[in-house]
Amino acid sequence: MSTNFDGPIAGVLGGMGPLAGAAFATRLTMLTDAAVDQEHIPAVLWNDPRVPDRTQARLHGGADPLPWMQNGIARLEQAGAKIIAIPCNTAHLWYDELVASAHVPVLHIIESVADDLDRRGLAPGPIGLMGTPATLKLGLYQKHLEARGYQTLVPTEQEIADFCVPAIELVKANRVAEAFEPAAACIARLQARGARAVALGCTELPLAVPHDRRAALGIPLTDSIDALALAVIDWFRAQSASGKAAA
Amino acid sequence: MSTNFDGPIAGVLGGMGPLAGAAFATRLTMLTDAAVDQEHIPAVLWNDPRVPDRTQARLHGGADPLPWMQNGIARLEQAGAKIIAIPCNTAHLWYDELVASAHVPVLHIIESVADDLDRRGLAPGPIGLMGTPATLKLGLYQKHLEARGYQTLVPTEQEIADFCVPAIELVKANRVAEAFEPAAACIARLQARGARAVALGCTELPLAVPHDRRAALGIPLTDSIDALALAVIDWFRAQSASGKAAA
Structure with missing residues (x-):
């Protein structure tokens, strides 16, 4: 040894x-x-x-x-x-x-997410984005995914405030089970708007939407932790x- | 800041x-x-x-x-x-x-487990022990818990081989869901023999017996990770x- x-x-x-x-x-x-x-x-x-x-x-x-x-x-x-x-x-x-x-x-991490989307044949999107206000408003995902040939779909400012922020903050406060509902609501909005997949683009979000509840959402998710x-x-x-x- | x-x-x-x-x-x-x-x-x-x-x-x-x-x-x-x-x-x-x-x-870690047992009013036991062959055969838990006033109950050599070892090895091989059955079988044996609580005395065992399945086992568990x-x-x-x- x-x-x-x-x-x-x-x-x-x-x-x-x-x-x-x-x-x-x-x-x-x-x-x-x-x-x-x-x-x-x-x-x-x-x-x-x-x-x-x-x-x-x-x-x-x-x-x-x-x-x-x-x-x-x-x-x-x-x-x-x-x-x-x-x-x-x-x-x-x-x-x-x-x-x-x-x-x-x-x-x-965002190049790793793009690699995951590529691997799963999800080009050219559109990919719905979820994340923190800074990530979404400053276009971090948009820049990297668009450079890789993906269209992106961004939640409205109201949806970021109503769904993304509470889901993330609840996980940070150890209230993980409560974080599912706002996260799932945002995924449903992005899906209704035509997203082909949704990126859980904040590492609290994969905890908000645990692996065993993902299939029921009916849309592929790319998980930035995984x-x-x-x-x-x-x-x-x-x-x-x-x-x-x-x- | x-x-x-x-x-x-x-x-x-x-x-x-x-x-x-x-x-x-x-x-x-x-x-x-x-x-x-x-x-x-x-x-x-x-x-x-x-x-x-x-x-x-x-x-x-x-x-x-x-x-x-x-x-x-x-x-x-x-x-x-x-x-x-x-x-x-x-x-x-x-x-x-x-x-x-x-x-x-x-x-x-074993003093921490004894503190947990004290906090939960489980003295004087007997406390059923689960762990690796080395931990159990060399008396690590027995020594520390008995010094703190607890009686202990140790699985037989056969039970260690049939239940503790597979549960631990399955977790180490990422086959976590399969580890529940042997772990639960050992807990049931120790309970039948008069254990007042069971110590998950190997840090793979709390993963084998996840938190949301513990209440159904009907006996207090002390979790060496927690x-x-x-x-x-x-x-x-x-x-x-x-x-x-x-x-």
Whole structure:
């Protein structure tokens, strides 16, 4: 048995929110093809929820979350992380700054969602979008999905306030079961408007709409937690393959 | 808003197995009284599943997991952890060695379970025990619970092999739903033999017996993941109170 503590370790910048960070660690494990502990992917989760609110910072002049996110990435790198995954969509409004200060590659959650849509043959959409006010109003998903050939459908300002925000805030307050109803209402509105699939584009939303209640909604959902976890699994497989090739 | 990145951060030595480590992060979040992200407890989860199997090491001369566990604790300390929680019961067979090499306090999961039993008024037992072969055969729970005044009831060698081991191994292989039946069978045997409560004394077992199926079993369960998470929450509250008193 090797006692080489290095090797491919995935770093997860969580905490935004902490339940989403923990859920990412769970889904990374559940989506990995492994029969015993030792076949799972080594990962370290920095789950610091003190990061100032991302939407407040971007839309309302709130405190800057960037130094907190940079601190988290630095801690993950010190711990041995060879790649960074950030299970928070809104945090990707600072993606360029985070990449610039990181010393290892940083996955992009929305590119992972686009990969998931591609894999499932859902082009050219339209893809209904759900997320935080900052993610939706600043066009983060629209920019990335449209560059990949997808049309997008965005909830109205009223729908964001009535459905997306409560669903997200209820999960952050541990009131997960109550978050289903507003999330499902938004999905139904987007479907009625012609969406071919809906992106759960905030990592609280996959918790609001648990896996065992999705089939009943009658429309494909792309889950930003699962999409990012699949990207980490792909990275790990490639590392392991190249490690074996080099050995 | 403070940009002091230090303060009370909980370190979690997970990976044994990784689903249990992730579940611990989830339960730590869910059991915390918090309305927004920033009220949750900062935590870092070292979820390295490469640690050699603990039961193999202790009962069958397998590779030594101690250097891997010490490495994990050192990485957590470097990342800023001010306390260590280890959501793996069997790992506590190395508790004294881990405490000796750590520079911050290390919680003891079985003391946390005893605290949970005390809180729920379940003394003097008898408490039915479930866990890995090493945990049960080497008397880890028996020693700690009996020192706290509890009688214990241990499954037979056959019951450990037929019920505990499959339930644990199925969770580690991501076959979580299949793990319920053997776990529930063992709980029923212990109950029939006079147990007043059953300790899910391996961190895979709370996943085998999910929260929403527990009431139907008709016997109190003490969950080593939740008990340890509650100990972290108590520690965090005490830190915050003393921090405020000092400020």
